[in-house]
Amino acid sequence: MEPKTIAIIGAGARGSGFGEICAAVPQLAKVVAVAEPRNDFRKTCSTMHQISPDRQFRGWQDFTAQPRMCDAVIIATMDQDHVGPAVACLEKGYDVLLEKPMATTLADCQAIEAAQRRSGRIMGVCHSLRYHKSFRMVKDLVAGGAIGRIVTVELIEQVAFWHQAHSFVRGNWGNQARSTFMLLAKSCHDVDYLCYLIPEPCRRVSSFGSLSYFRPENAPVGSTSRCTDPCPVEPICTYSAIKQYVNVANPQAWPASAVSLDAGREARLQALKTGPYGRCVWKCDNDVVDHQVVNFEYAGGITAVFTMTAFTKAGGRRLTVHGTQGELMFDESTIRIQSFTDGSSRIIEPGAETGGHGGGDYRLTCDWLRALKSQDDSAVVANAQESLRTHRVVFAAEQARLEGRVVTLD
Numbered sequence: 001m002e003p004k005t006i007a008i009i010g011a012g013a014r015g016s017g018f019g020e021i022c023a024a025v026p027q028l029a030k031v032v033a034v035a036e037p038r039n040d041f042r043k044t045c046s047t048m049h050q051i052s053p054d055r056q057f058r059g060w061q062d063f064t065a066q067p068r069m070c071d072a073v074i075i076a077t078m079d080q081d082h083v084g085p086a087v088a089c090l091e092k093g094y095d096v097l098l099e100k101p102m103a104t105t106l107a108d109c110q111a112i113e114a115a116q117r118r119s120g121r122i123m124g125v126c127h128s129l130r131y132h133k134s135f136r137m138v139k140d141l142v143a144g145g146a147i148g149r150i151v152t153v154e155l156i157e158q159v160a161f162w163h164q165a166h167s168f169v170r171g172n173w174g175n176q177a178r179s180t181f182m183l184l185a186k187s188c189h190d191v192d193y194l195c196y197l198i199p200e201p202c203r204r205v206s207s208f209g210s211l212s213y214f215r216p217e218n219a220p221v222g223s224t225s226r227c228t229d230p231c232p233v234e235p236i237c238t239y240s241a242i243k244q245y246v247n248v249a250n251p252q253a254w255p256a257s258a259v260s261l262d263a264g265r266e267a268r269l270q271a272l273k274t275g276p277y278g279r280c281v282w283k284c285d286n287d288v289v290d291h292q293v294v295n296f297e298y299a300g301g302i303t304a305v306f307t308m309t310a311f312t313k314a315g316g317r318r319l320t321v322h323g324t325q326g327e328l329m330f331d332e333s334t335i336r337i338q339s340f341t342d343g344s345s346r347i348i349e350p351g352a353e354t355g356g357h358g359g360g361d362y363r364l365t366c367d368w369l370r371a372l373k374s375q376d377d378s379a380v381v382a383n384a385q386e387s388l389r390t391h392r393v394v395f396a397a398e399q400a401r402l403e404g405r406v407v408t409l410d
């Protein structure tokens with residue numbers, strides 16, 4: 001069987017990563033078109049996949065204006081640019097792999113889900129945790145009854161101080177008007193995973209949180225607007241952009257790579273002088289929260305608590321699932337199950353997997369590609385309907401935070 005032909009819509013960090021995954025499975029996929037406004041990123045993608053000039057587009061609008069030219073699209077534009085290409089591509093008859101969040105409003109998520117149903121095309125949404133090797137193992141253990149029936153769950157998302165500064169203060173997701181709110185941008189993964197793990201519908205949510213630290217009033221005395229000004233505080237500043245992007249062991253690695261394609265020291269410094277990543281973390285246009293908690297009540301009285309915090313050294317998640325017969329504790333490397341029945345303690349080390357999100361990016365892309373080949377979407381565990389179901393909970397939780405009340409989901 002021929003590989004499925006794919007167009008990459010948005011060949012930035014994620015889109016180019018999906019392109020690499022496609023290139024690694026030539027029996028399943030071949031990238032034949034790209035839509036990307038940035039010349040250098042479009043060129044890099046075109047060169048890597050030998051895309052002919054007539055299939056290189058400056059935006060999804062130009063791509064979807066053409067007759068259907070391949071089997072499927074991978075949409076990895078920024079959050080606010082999901083609904084446009086997703087609906088247009090589904091209407092054109094493309095199968096779709098869409099980055100999370102589905103869209104930045106509930107109405108737009110519903111529009112995408114409706115377009116998928118109308119078109120009947122196969123669609124997956126990139127809820128990477130569902131495909132992460134260890135998170136998948138936790139789900140299988142809990143669903144298999146390893147701790148009895150779930151009673152309550154605690155999940156903490158440790159964003160890490162430097163990651164918050166990079167993505168949610170200086171970078172793409174710092175300002176809600178430009179991207180979206182934190183719970184949707186970052187923690188829709190966590191809400192989705194909780195709603196996947198707990199086999200009951202979510203009924204009620206409440207939430208608190210704010211932007212407490214990355215605000216002008218917390219700027220050190222004497223600090224300037226850019227780390228490169230030069231700033232007198234920079235040499236001792238935890239959040240120095242020069243430390244984070246220039247004086248690094250591997251300038252090719254993310255997040256340094258996000259600053260400029262040229263990994264040379266001078267190019268990086270120049271990018272910090274003019275671009276967003278050189279700004280003082282207390283003097284940006286950021287407004288998204290740096291910590292938030294959400295309480296969930298599911299049918300049957302199951303409860304869950306989620307905390308997102310910028311203020312951690314390590315990244316990753318920690319999860320505890322309390323069941324009627326035991327407890328499961330998970331920190332992304334080790335799963336520990338303690339049985340109440342016989343007092344035993346079991347430790348499972350799933351082992352690291354290469355690739356983004358514990359191999360999740362590879363697995364979700366391949367599951368979707370296999371579904372396209374077999375025309376059977378049962379392996380796509382986050383399809384349009386499932387993704388809409390868990391996005392609803394995210395929007396309800398944010399409404400609860402903003403309105404200071406408990407929100408009931410119907």
Ligand SMILES: NC(=O)c1ccc[n+]([C@@H]2O[C@H](COP(=O)([O-])OP(=O)(O)OC[C@H]3O[C@@H](n4cnc5c(N)ncnc54)[C@H](O)[C@@H]3O)[C@@H](O)[C@H]2O)c1
Pocket residue numbers: 009010011012013014015035036037038041058059060061076077078079081099100101126127128172185357
């Ligand atoms: N699943 C995950 O775990 C995960 C992780 C990180 C990011 N994301 C999501 O992936 C998406 C992309 O994030 P990213 O880090 O790659 O951002 P990015 O800015 O690196 O890439 C987005 C690309 O879209 C391009 N673009 C802008 N307008 C366009 C248009 N009209 N047509 C086509 N392309 C256009 C931009 O030029 C850019 O190259 C976001 O929605 C983000 O939230 C998901």
